[in-house]
Amino acid sequence: QSALTQPASVSGSPGQSITVSCTGTSIILDLNNVVSWYQQHPGKAPKVIIYEVSKRPSGVSNRFSGSKSGNTASLTISGLQAEDEADYYCCAHAGSRHWVFGGGTKVTVL
Amino acid sequence: EVQLEESGGGLVQPGGSLRLSCAASGFTLGTYNMNWVRQAPGKGLEWVSFISSSSSPIFYADSVEGRFTISRDNAKNSLYLQMDSLRVEDTAVYYCAREDTSAQPFQHWGQGTLVTVSS
Numbered sequence: 001q002s003a004l005t006q007p008a009s010v011s012g013s014p015g016q017s018i019t020v021s022c023t024g025t026s027i028i029l030d031l032n033n034v035v036s037w038y039q040q041h042p043g044k045a046p047k048v049i050i051y052e053v054s055k056r057p058s059g060v061s062n063r064f065s066g067s068k069s070g071n072t073a074s075l076t077i078s079g080l081q082a083e084d085e086a087d088y089y090c091c092a093h094a095g096s097r098h099w100v101f102g103g104g105t106k107v108t109v110l
Numbered sequence: 111e112v113q114l115e116e117s118g119g120g121l122v123q124p125g126g127s128l129r130l131s132c133a134a135s136g137f138t139l140g141t142y143n144m145n146w147v148r149q150a151p152g153k154g155l156e157w158v159s160f161i162s163s164s165s166s167p168i169f170y171a172d173s174v175e176g177r178f179t180i181s182r183d184n185a186k187n188s189l190y191l192q193m194d195s196l197r198v199e200d201t202a203v204y205y206c207a208r209e210d211t212s213a214q215p216f217q218h219w220g221q222g223t224l225v226t227v228s229s
Contacts, residue, residue, distance in 0.1 A: 034213045038155070045205060045219040046147075046155065052213045089155050091216070097169045099145075099157040099215055 004090055004102035011108040012080045020105045022073040022090030034093040035073045037066055040104075041086045049088075050075060077107070085109045112136045112218045114206050119223030126196050126227070132189040132206030132220055140184030143209040145216060146191050148202035158204070159191065160215075174200075196227045 004024045012018040022035070037050035048057055050066035053073065063084075065076045073092070077084055090102040118130040132144070146158040159180040160169045168180055179192040189206050203224050207216040 034215075036215070038216070040155075045221050046216070047219070048214070048217055051217070057217065091155075091157075093215075097143075097160040097167070097212075097215075098171070099160075101155040101157065104154040 003094070003100045004092060006088075006090060006102040006105045008103075009106045009108060011110055012077075013110045014080055014082065016080050017076060017078040018080060018107065020075040020077075020088050020090075020107065022075070022092075022102045024071055024073075024092060024100075032092050033068070035066070035068060036091045037064075037073075037075045038089045038091065039086050040089065046089065080109055082109050112208065114208065114218060114220035116204060116206055116220045116223035119204065119225045121226045121228065122196055123229050124196060124198055124227055127192070127194045128196065128225060130191040130193065130204055130206075130223060130225070132191075134187045134189070134208075137208075138184075139182065139187040139189065144182065144189050145207045145209060146180060146189075147205045147207055147216065147219075148200075149205070149222075150199075150202045153202075156202075160209075161189070193225070196225075198227050201225060201227045 010018050035053045038046040039049050040046040049060050049064045053068045054066040063078045067074050088105045094100045113135045115133045122128050143162050145160050148158050161180045177195045181190045203222040205222045206220045208218040209215045210217040
C-alpha cells in the first residue's frame with residue numbers, strides 16, 4: 001500500500017473540470033512542497049505535468065493546475081478533453097532523495 | 111532534444127542477474143542527477159534508485175537495497191542498473207529519468223525496458 005492515496009478512478013464529460021486528490025501522511029505531504037504529478041497514456045512513458053505543487057513545465061497546457069492543503073495535494077483538469085484520458089500519478093519527496101508515488105488514478109472522459 | 115534510451119531488459123530466471131543501460135543524448139549526462147523508476151505490469155510507478163552527477167551520494171528503495179547497484183559513466187553519457195538476485199516481483203518496465211532540480215526529480219523519461227523474472 002502506497003504512502004500516498006489516490007482514488008482509483010475519476011471521470012468527467014468533455015468540457016467539465018475534475019479533481020484528482022493525493023492524500024498522504026503528515027510527514028510526507030504536510031511539510032513537503034516537493035509534490036509532482038505525472039500523466040501516463042497506455043504503453044507510454046510518464047510525463048511530468050506539475051512540479052513543486054503547482055508549477056507547470058513549458059509546453060504543458062494551462063488546463064492542468066495543482067494545489068496542496070495540509071496533507072492532501074490535488075490535480076485539477078479544467079475543460080476536460082478526450083486526450084486527457086490517461087493514468088495520473090502524484091509523487092512526493094520522502095527524504096534523502098527517496099521518492100514515493102501514489103497508486104495512480106485512471107481518468108476517463110465520458 | 112533530450113533523449114534517454116534504455117536497453118538490456120529481457121527474460122531472466124529467479125536468482126539471476128541483468129544489467130540495464132540508459133543512453134543519454136541531447137545533453138551532457140554528467141551535469142545531472144539521475145533516477146531509475148519501475149512499473150510492474152498493470153501497476154503503478156515505484157522509485158528504485160538515485161545517483162548524483164558525481165556518483166555520490168547514491169540511494170536505493172528498501173525493496174532493492176543490497177541487490178541492485180546504480181552506476182554511471184559520464185564519459186560515455188550512460189547510466190546503468192546492475193540487478194542481482196532477481197525475484198519474480200522485480201518484473202517491471204524500468205525507466206531512467208533525469209532530475210532537473212531537487213524539486214524536479216523526473217523531468218525527462220526514457221521509453222523503458224521490460225524485465226521479466228520467471229522460471
